[in-house]
Amino acid sequence: MTAARSRSAKDEAQDDIVTAFQVDALDLRGRVVRLGSALDAVLAHHDYPASVKRVLGEAVALAVLLGSSLKFEGRFILQTQTDGPVDMVVADFVSPDKIRAYARFDKDAVAAAEQRNDTAPAVLLGRGHLAMTIDQGLSANRYQGVVALDGAGLEAAAHEYFQQSEQIPTRVRLAVGEEVRPGGKASSWRAGGLLAQFLPDDPSRARMADLAPGDAPEGTAPHRLDEDDAWAEARSLTATLEDVELLDKDLSSERLLYRLFHERGVRVFDPLAIGAHCSCSxxxxxxxxxxxxxxxxxxxxxxxxxxxxxxxxxxxxxxxxxxxxxxxxxx
Known part of the structure; x- marks a missing residue:
């Protein structure tokens, strides 16, 4: 992570960046991603319907949020395989700053969903699984985590992954929107996302309740743990984040983070520029x-x-x- 520096909450907004932040009073660390022309460049290679672009935009934002945390040169690959109209999505992030992605979809099934006005990304993905792979190159083994996609979408799947595999209290917010330009000009797409994680020095404070094993006798009480006050506050603050804030091209990441966490004091680190790039040759x-x-x-x-x-x-x-x-x- 690069060194933090003093920032004004009035800094001009930037697109195609990921910005790390830290709230020491809440033992909170995270990142904010804002994508504009880079997302357009990813989407431009295929004739995707608007509803599919939203699905792919969420996957791209999530892949950047997670892949930008890599501390080495490598790849972070996010891939879904599901039974929905969009049955496969792949987002490939090459550290430190390159993203590419594509989606495979059933054209007729997507058209039918659009006629029903039932095109939420979670609906188009359907049920299946989400795999997240870290590839350090030929000299190291791959690490892969897999979590179920149960019809609730990528945000919910990411929460489930961090609870099951990493045991890190985590909240993810994703937003994708189309900006219609006046005068008949081609529209553009924007995506934003926030990742917030509770990482106290004492790991016992971050303990989460065990997941139900699925074969417990009927009537068995679920395992419960009291939630740490700092994480409860952080989770409540991130819950106030609205899609329009993540997509507003006039709202800087610094001002967004200040709005969320200024009462606790938020440190913002130098942003990392993100670009669309395909590594094929x-x-x-x-x-x-x-x-x-x-x-x-x-x-x-x-x-x-x-x-x-x-x-x-x-x-x-x-x-x-x-x-x-x-x-x-x-x-």
Missing amino acids: RERVAGVLASFTVEERRGMIQDDGKVTVTCEFCGRTYGFPAEEVLGHGDA
Whole structure:
């Protein structure tokens, strides 16, 4: 984390940044993300319906909030697989500052949901699971956490993940909105998010009640623990955050945090700029093709004698002649 510096609560708002903060009096740490043109750049590669853009925007904001905490060069990959009209979402954050993402959806099912006016992101995702993967590269093992998506959306799934896997009291807020420009100009998209975590020096203060095991005898009382007063206050304050505040392009992250926590004193750290960037390249795609067997590669050759690969993230297409894919000895 970079060093904090004195800030005015009237600083001009910035887009495409993630800002870390700390409230010492509440043992609270967190981050705020504000995305504008970077989100537009992610969404521009595919012809997504507006409702799908909202789903993907939430995933991008959450991936930036979580991935920007990495203290090493690596990747944070957020992926959903569900039974909803949007059955897969992938958001890939490359530390320290690059994001790309895509969504797979059933066009007819999404259109039907739009006709019913039932297009909340949680509804379009449906039920399945959310996987969060930290990849430190070839020299280290991957870490992956998986949590159920039960129809309540990404915010609820993130809360469940931190309760089950990390045992850290956490609150996440996500908001995505479309800004319609006057004069028939193309609309733009914005996303915002806040992550707040209770991290006291004494870990016993952050203990949470055990989850129900699912096979307890009928009538067994659920495990309960008194909530720490500092976390109860922090949770109540974050609950006052409204979507419009996260999306307001004239409201800086500093002023937003000041509004929430000024009575307790909030320290704000230097923001990190976030950009949309796809890491695909001809060399990377060639490496992926080389991982298949000769017979599998031969089966990929099209009638024109080429293998064509399209990047799901950015839509860029790479063509390889058969002799390059197979090797001159196997062509």
